[in-house]
Amino acid sequence: xxxxxxxxxxxxxxxxxxxxxxxxxxxxxxxxxxxxxxxxxxxxxxxxxxxxxxxxxxxxxxxxxxxxxxxxxxxxxxxxxxxxxxxxxxxxxxxxxxxxxxxxxxxxxxxxxxxxxxxxxx
Numbered sequence: 001x002x003x004x005x006x007x008x009x010x011x012x013x014x015x016x017x018x019x020x021x022x023x024x025x026x027x028x029x030x031x032x033x034x035x036x037x038x039x040x041x042x043x044x045x046x047x048x049x050x051x052x053x054x055x056x057x058x059x060x061x062x063x064x065x066x067x068x069x070x071x072x073x074x075x076x077x078x079x080x081x082x083x084x085x086x087x088x089x090x091x092x093x094x095x096x097x098x099x100x101x102x103x104x105x106x107x108x109x110x111x112x113x114x115x116x117x118x119x120x121x122x
Contacts, residue, residue, distance in 0.1 A: 030094075031055075034087040034113055041085065044076040044094065044109075051076065052111070065116050077109055077120045090114060093121065 031040040038055040054063040076094070083097030083105070092111040099105055108121040 030085045032085045032087045032092050044080045076118045080105055
């Protein structure tokens with residue numbers, strides 16, 4: 001199943017911008033740049049269908065990646081906050097952080113930017 005991308009234009013004038021990209025952030029967001037785009041991860045949770053947003057500064061648009069319909073094995077394996085992210089060769093690696101019950105995680109997931117799917121690495 002393909003991920004749905006919902007493009008959202010943004011405005012030069014931040015106050016009038018309905019997308020409010022400059023205020024769409026919180027303590028639990030992490031981002032990484034790959035292929036001239038920014039991939040912004042919200043609280044990672046297998047139940048969160050909207051945990052990834054793509055920002056394309058060239059197109060001046062954002063895209064919410066909807067994970068509806070994805071099989072559970074293609075979503076994040078663990079709920080996590082305060083994790084680390086790194087990018088290499090078309091994949092984004094998400095490591096560590098805290099689980100929903102504040103347990104320190106020593107696991108890693110990867111996110112493929114071509115298929116928009118998560119895979120457990122360790």
